[in-house]
Amino acid sequence: MTASKQPKGESEKVVEKKMKPITALRLQRMIGLVIALFLLLAAVFLSLMVGAKPLSFSVVWEALFSSANSYDYTIIHESRIPRTIIALAVGPAFGLAGAVIQALTRNPLADPGILGVNAGAAFAVALAVGVFSITSITSYIWFALVGAFVATIAIYFIGGGAGKKSPSPEQIVLAGVAMAAALNGITTALSLINSRAFAGMLNWRIGSIARKGLEDLWPILPFLVIGLIVALAIAPALNAIAFGDDRASSLGVNVNRMRILGLIAVTLLAGGATAIAGPIVFIGLMVPHCVRWFVGPDQPWIFLYSVVVAPLILLLSDIIGRVVMSPAEVPVGIITGFVGAPILLILVRRRKASSL
Template sequence: MSRTLGVDRAPRPAGALRRRRNRVAALAAAVALLVVAVVLGLAVGARPVAFDEVVRILVGATSRDTADAVAVLDLRLPRTVAAIVAGAGLGVAGAVVQAVTRNPLADPGILGVTSGSAFAVALAVGFLGVTSASGWVWFSLVGAGLATVAVSLIGGAGRGGGGPARLTLAGLALGSVLAGITSSIVLADPRRFDAVRAWEVGSLADRGWEPVLTVLPFVGAGLVVALLAARPLDAVALGDEHASSVGVSVPAVRLVSLIVVTLLAGGATAVVGPIAFVGLIVAHAARGLVGPSQPWITGLSALLGPALLLLADVIGRVVAPPGELAAGLVTAAVGAPVLIAIARRRRGVGA
């Protein structure tokens, strides 16, 4: 045994060292993937820009007035940053939801957050005449918050309330109701909602700096709290009795988790719209790569989420030229088969 300052320290088991190396390697690979996704997001589009030219534009070595510089700085850079912010929010929100509900098939939408955001935006556009992204972003955030409060009140009511199953059922029920009302509002006057059509399908096109900067403090705060709450969430994920036995307040952790999901998923939805499956895919992949460790899952999800959303946006730009598919449609096309595969595998394991 090695001695440090007179204290005996046992060497770490080989399995623990190997697991840590694998986790660090997964984190490094996620960083590399995100860098590649960012470069592709800035270079690929209706007007392709060479990678070296992208670098020169970013460092100011090329005139700001060139067509390539305008495409990179004015069009692609804001949507790339929007994808990073929203992807990190959705990815970590998915990790938190799956931990607190103990359901690897859970998604931020399962708690009604995205439905609450869409409902609030529909009210703002349909009845208040709000048509700009900078205007409806606040309604989206408020709608997400109110939906979370409603889910916590409904899921926590009665005997045995507040459990993961009750919260999940409350979120699904409220989300279905809000989605139905939202559809009714939109169908009543479709032309009025032309301005938010791209937002509704999860498009990153024409995303300016204002909505991104508006939600950045909310998403940033959510990421910080999610990292701080990762250890207690580890205990809750193993069961309420286990968490209580190690001194973790289960109701407090659930409350903090709901607030975190509201900040992250609500902020992401406010910028890019109700994009599905990002939280589900990213959190599930992160758990498969680093194992059942919430701090590592949270950190990896914060990297994989932006990478996935950026790659979906890039794919959407190149599959249907000269137009483009919304990133939300691409994630739906990928996420649905992934969800089916996960469900089938879990059923096979359960059998």
């Protein structure tokens, strides 16, 4: 009896030793997520306070919960609240789209632009403005969504998705790069031919969340929500795909179905966000990369963190853009490029952060 109990005791010790680092990592992730949420809340209030006319916290708080007809009230409710809410909507979309495409392609340096989603949306908008003379955002938003859908489907089939076997990550990447280059060239040509029509879209092409109202967001919001749900639903399966298609199939994952769902999620998220805010760079590339360094290669946690950290970085970048050349503003797409490039270079040199 004594001999039979000894192995059981040793086994329990082994299990306990294995559980300790898992429990510690889970606790670290949860604490980090709570901190990120608090930082996001602080960034929201900063977004409401900072601008051409700085407002105190007490003024913002009073304006949020009162209906006083004042200049400060007008600034907050007609400009800063819509701007902040749009950032809270498109930030997670860009970040999560980047996380999905990095998991699908098993490439930690991939982003939504690699599928040509941004290029497809921009090309469709250029077509709407240059050919059909549509300059209202509520009208060309739909062109952007259609362009994103068509570009993603085309890339999937060009990459080999028309056959029985799903296209490899390398094929999707090459097809996306080629498609993006071609569409960006055509878009630039259209903007040069009719420069007057494109003058009002300059901020959109750079990437901006300024001078947009909530009425511009509502038509896009359902697409973003559906994309969010699809992405979170396939997150556990993407953990298996990270080991390769053959290993994922042996674990019971339908790789082709997951890849199609992933492409749909990326199209809805990045296409919808690009439609309203323009092709904001580095959010989809930088955020999942930073998050992976902290939480490890577990896709559900990467996705969850990306939903919180992406709008945090977008809001902070937008705040910097408001004050760096005050009273003029720098579009947030330029700031994310300046902030994202050095951070990404630092992370690329870290072996832990550069691997999936």
